[in-house]
Amino acid sequence: MKLRYAPVLALVVLLNSHAALAQWVNNGVGVSTTVLTQTDAVIIPDGSGGVIIAWEDFRNGHYDVFAQRLNASGVRLWAVDGVAVCTAASGQVALQMIPDGAGGAIICWYDYRSGLNSDIYVHRINASGIPQWTANGVALCTATLDQLYPTIVSDGAGGAIVCWHDLRGGAFTDIYAQRVNASGAPQWAANGVGVCIATSNQYLPTIASDGASGAIVSWYDFRSGNYDIYARRVTANGTGLWNINGNPLCTVANTQGFPQIVSDNAGGAIVVWHDERAGVPSSDVYAQHVNSLGTALWATNGVGICTAANNQMFPQIAPDGSGGAIISWHDNRTANGFDIYVQKITGAGSPQWTEDGVALCTATNDQQDPRVVSDGAGGGIVAWRDARTGTSDIYAQRIDVSGLTQWTGNGAALCTAASDQLGVVIASNGTDGAILSWYDLRAASLDIYAQRVEGTYGYWGYPEPIVTSVADVPNDQGGHVAVNWKASGRDDTVPRTVDRYTIWRAVDPLQTRAPQTSTVFKSLRDVPADAVPPIYISTPSTSPPPYYWELVGTQAAHGWPGYSFLAETRADNTPQFFLVAAHVQFDDFIAFTSNAMCGQSVDNLAPSSPL
Numbered sequence: 094m095k096l097r098y099a100p101v102l103a104l105v106v107l108l109n110s111h112a113a114l115a116q117w118v119n120n121g122v123g124v125s126t127t128v129l130t131q132t133d134a135v136i137i138p139d140g141s142g143g144v145i146i147a148w149e150d151f152r153n154g155h156y157d158v159f160a161q162r163l164n165a166s167g168v169r170l171w172a173v174d175g176v177a178v179c180t181a182a183s184g185q186v187a188l189q190m191i192p193d194g195a196g197g198a199i200i201c202w203y204d205y206r207s208g209l210n211s212d213i214y215v216h217r218i219n220a221s222g223i224p225q226w227t228a229n230g231v232a233l234c235t236a237t238l239d240q241l242y243p244t245i246v247s248d249g250a251g252g253a254i255v256c257w258h259d260l261r262g263g264a265f266t267d268i269y270a271q272r273v274n275a276s277g278a279p280q281w282a283a284n285g286v287g288v289c290i291a292t293s294n295q296y297l298p299t300i301a302s303d304g305a306s307g308a309i310v311s312w313y314d315f316r317s318g319n320y321d322i323y324a325r326r327v328t329a330n331g332t333g334l335w336n337i338n339g340n341p342l343c344t345v346a347n348t349q350g351f352p353q354i355v356s357d358n359a360g361g362a363i364v365v366w367h368d369e370r371a372g373v374p375s376s377d378v379y380a381q382h383v384n385s386l387g388t389a390l391w392a393t394n395g396v397g398i399c400t401a402a403n404n405q406m407f408p409q410i411a412p413d414g415s416g417g418a419i420i421s422w423h424d425n426r427t428a429n430g431f432d433i434y435v436q437k438i439t440g441a442g443s444p445q446w447t448e449d450g451v452a453l454c455t456a457t458n459d460q461q462d463p464r465v466v467s468d469g470a471g472g473g474i475v476a477w478r479d480a481r482t483g484t485s486d487i488y489a490q491r492i493d494v495s496g497l498t499q500w501t502g503n504g505a506a507l508c509t510a511a512s513d514q515l516g517v518v519i520a521s522n523g524t525d526g527a528i529l530s531w532y533d534l535r536a537a538s539l540d541i542y543a544q545r546v547e548g549t550y551g552y553w554g555y556p557e558p559i560v561t562s563v564a565d566v567p568n569d570q571g572g573h574v575a576v577n578w579k580a581s582g583r584d585d586t587v588p589r590t591v592d593r594y595t596i597w598r599a600v601d602p603l604q605t606r607a608p609q610t611s612t613v614f615k616s617l618r619d620v621p622a623d624a625v626p627p628i629y630i631s632t633p634s635t636s637p638p639p640y641y642w643e644l645v646g647t648q649a650a651h652g653w654p655g656y657s658f659l660a661e662t663r664a665d666n667t668p669q670f671f672l673v674a675a676h677v678q679f680d681d682f683i684a685f686t687s688n689a690m691c692g693q694s695v696d697n698l699a700p701s702s703p704l
Contacts, residue, residue, distance in 0.1 A: 117544065120509065132149050134530045139164075143165050147198065161174075167554070178218055178224060179202070183204075212234055212235045213232070213271070217275075241259075246302050252275045256310050270288050288339070290338065291339075297350075304358065308326070311324040313349060317344060321342075322366050323340065324362070349367070353410045359440075365410045366395075375404060377397060381395040403428055407462065418437070421435040421475045423459075432456075433454040462517070468521075474527045477504075488506055491525075491551060507546055524548060531543075555582035558578045561577050580656065585652045591678065592678035596671065668692070
């Protein structure tokens with residue numbers, strides 16, 4: 094029997110608050126728009142599809158630490174304009190943040206509450222936005238003179254290891270570190286252990302987990318008379334491994350600086366840096382892999398990630414999920430302004446994509462300061478600030494495991510509001526997209542904004558519908574379920590881009606084959622608007638095993654917060670998966686797919702009374 098479109102229930106799913114469904118709006122959601130300046134945001138995933146954002150906040154007349162949590166729909170979960178993490182006297186600046194493993198965050202910074210000299214502090218905030226440790230943070234280092242620019246990594250046990258560069262020695266800066274446990278108690282020697290106290294200056298450490306509750310730290314180092322790249326491992330109890338004062342990763346001529354590091358998930362790390370070995374004013378991008386024993390695994394002094402003409406600067410790095418890394422930088426090889434490039438390198442040191450990197454954006458004017466995260470599928474998402482219109486906007490691009498860009502040419506525009514948007518940071522949304530934050534000059538003062546980007550097409554916001562239930566229809570003779578879903582975030586926002594939904598039922602391909610009279614499509618995007626059931630899609634669901642998907646109906650979009658559709662089932666008392674796709678008007682090849690949810694129909698109509 095051929096399937097027919099099931100009738101639509103003319104019922105809007107009632108929700109407590111329309112606004113609570115999807116707060117993402119064009120050009121971003123205001124995270125904090127209170128008085129005076131909010132700037133220099135940092136961001137982490139919250140483990141539930143949302144993020145926690147922290148920033149430096151001048152509302153009290155000096156810089157404090159505030160934070161906010163956004164859920165996957167862009168709804169602010171904590172106090173309007175954020176919760177106070179630290180409001181001690183003077184300034185708290187240069188924040189860094191990691192997840193605490195329980196839906197909250199651990200944040201570190203350097204702090205001037207004691208006077209002219211800066212110290213290192215850290216605080217934990219839980220998933221509800223409540224600070225957990227000593228009011229205004231735990232002091233990790235209050236040694237003499239300045240301690241600056243902390244960096245932080247999880248210890249894998251609810252605490253953290255924090256590393257910084259330190260002037261306690263007087264004339265030169267050194268590298269120190271401290272571990273704090275889940276209760277906020279420092280674990281190592283008072284004011285931290287020395288990671289590197291070699292002669293001359295060691296600057297701007299960066300840190301990655303060693304997978305054993307310790308860390309690997311890298312920095313740039315002037316002990317030889319020009320800046321080189323060094324690294325050292327510190328164990329969970331604060332013992333320094335490898336050479337005293339660190340192992341050299343690159344000691345060639347001229348300056349190597351601004352290292353960035355990620356774990357290789359095997360006890361070692363990959364370090365990338367900005368490298369001037371070819372001579373000023375040219376700079377390139379190099380990287381090195383160091384194992385758990387401190388042995389450099391790639392070519393002496395590193396592998397060239399990009400040695401193109403002119404300058405490649407300030408690389409950023411993310412793990413690729415397979416022991417390698419994805420690296421992005423800004424690049425003026427054409428001498429027509431900076432562009433954004435990216436490269437993938439394996440754990441064995443082999444670049445995977447186009448020589449000297451794949452161009453993500455070569456638009457007019459400057460594109461700078463990229464930030465990169467993994468897309469969870471061997472590729473990455475890169476965001477940057479972009480001056481193609483004459484002011485600074487926020488753009489992003491996704492690149493897949495093969496090095497192919499996935500979104501619109503030169504990147505998807507995520508914020509093109511008036512004036513400048515700067516300092517973009519990025520976190521994975523837990524699927525294949527990301528959430529970005531930045532500080533924003535569209536109003537009279539700097540504010541913090543955020544935006545979500547979905548992974549398939551690079552659309553802002555939350556365009557995917559969300560199936561909330563697949564429920565039996567009571568008091569019927571079976572054969573139908575009510576598929577209920579929250580609307581696409583692009584159904585009820587301006588500009589409105591979704592004009593219809595299609596409802597799909599799963600069919601196990603091992604048990605049921607598509608009839609010869611039907612068409613099997615490879616994906617939802619291939620199904621034309623006027624297609625007539627039965628139609629099958631060979632697409633895996635979010636729940637194993639993989640299924641074919643057959644079209645059971647279409648529902649017009651009306652700008653409502655939710656919908657319910659009366660869908661036919663193949664059999665009663667048999668669990669079946671359903672999903673919903675939101676289709677973009679004017680383009681039948683773009684559809685945003687919901688989660689899959691299981692339900693079943695039951696014949697629960699009481700029999701008629703006997704004659």
